[in-house]
Amino acid sequence: MKFAYFCFPHLGGTYSVFRHLHAGLGPAGIDVRWLGCGSGAHAALASPAFRAEGVRGTVAGRRDDDDKAGARAMIDAIEGGGYDGVFVNVCADRVQTNVVRYLSPDITRVMIVHNITPGTYAAARAIRDHVHATVGVSERIRADLTAHRGFHRDRTMMIPNGIEATGVACAVRRPRDAGLRLLYLGRVEDQAKGVFWLPRILREAPDAVTLTVAGDGPDLARLKQRCVDLGGRIRFTGAVAPDAVGALLAEHDALIMPSRFEGFPVTLVEAMTAGCVPVASLIRGVTDMAIRDGENGRLFPVGDTAAAAACLAELLRDPAALDRMSAQASLTARDQFGVALMAERYRDLLERLARTRPAVAAPLDLARWRFPPGLRPGLRTYLPTFVKNSVRTLRERHA
Known part of the structure; x- marks a missing residue:
């Protein structure tokens, strides 16, 4: 199997997860490669700090592509590159998050949710019906999605990110x-x-x-x-x-x-x-x-x-x-929280999806590309930071 991991090289948690999946799933015959688009991805690939990462993935499209052209380039890279599926990191990049709504039904889609913010949950909800499985990196995420965002319990699981000891x-x-x-x-x-x-x-x-x-x-x-x-x-x-x-x-x-x-x-x-x-x-x-x-x-x-x-x-x-x-x-x-345990859990998930893949919503027409609610700025975006901070603090203290 060959999977694209939506991201590009950077110092951060989502790329660390890619490195661990690339190393951990390879021995099981699952080739995971990063795939990015846009100016940030092109800049990363050109950076001396990440030059060695080019052998593990690629950038689709051109540096100056608009959102729709970037999406088209991503889809062409996936469908023409022999990929069986993709990992999408919610909110890491809204173009890449939205791309899953336009993919061929033959492509397996796994969504990874990395945070507990309302904005992250809204984005996850926006593509929920277009993915075959959802991974929350903590128990809180899994519970919130299934209890309050309409995610199916059998298709939503918790896999913590692994640590290389x-x-x-x-x-x-x-x-x-x-x-x-x-x-x-x-x-x-x-x-x-x-x-x-x-x-x-x-x-x-x-x-x-x-x-x-x-x-x-x-x-x-x-x-x-x-x-x-x-x-x-x-x-x-x-x-x-x-x-x-x-x-x-x-x-x-x-x-x-x-x-x-x-x-x-x-x-x-x-x-x-x-x-x-x-x-x-x-x-x-x-x-x-x-x-x-x-x-x-x-x-x-x-x-x-x-x-x-x-x-x-x-x-x-x-x-x-x-x-x-x-x-x-x-x-x-x-x-x-070891890397080997994380890779084993993802391997089991992908092998299960290869055997029995649940139905998802039909792909949308790229000619009518648009961002749905959840991937567009919401009212919370305009609230003062101190108001949002106060609400979050009160919510966690009384959770």
């Missing part, structure tokens, strides 16, 4: 000192990641707690401004190369993740694999899939900075508990 667990952990070395790792952005809560958490935690912020993003400059008074208790490293993540995790005792929403936090499980104890927002059906509070990490209500600081204080006071959670976190990550 070798890449993050090879470094030797640095001996612990008298303090608690805390790490934030990932995109520095407040709307989803809650990074503006970090300085408040640090101020409310004991002085022996220090924080490293590793990553880049649109809110980095503003976060630095909010942390001026913290002096040497906080440092910023900027973006971190993937091959340096293991060593960075080994230098820290705990990972802080104050997110408002997540689909499946790969960074959290990477930290657990390396024995870096997670301290994370309680996002029902997401972070509690991996963290058992008090056993292999700590959970606190979304936005409750005092509770987060109290978790850190407890870890600082009780090094034995910290060591115990570190060991349990590593075991949980390796046993439940």
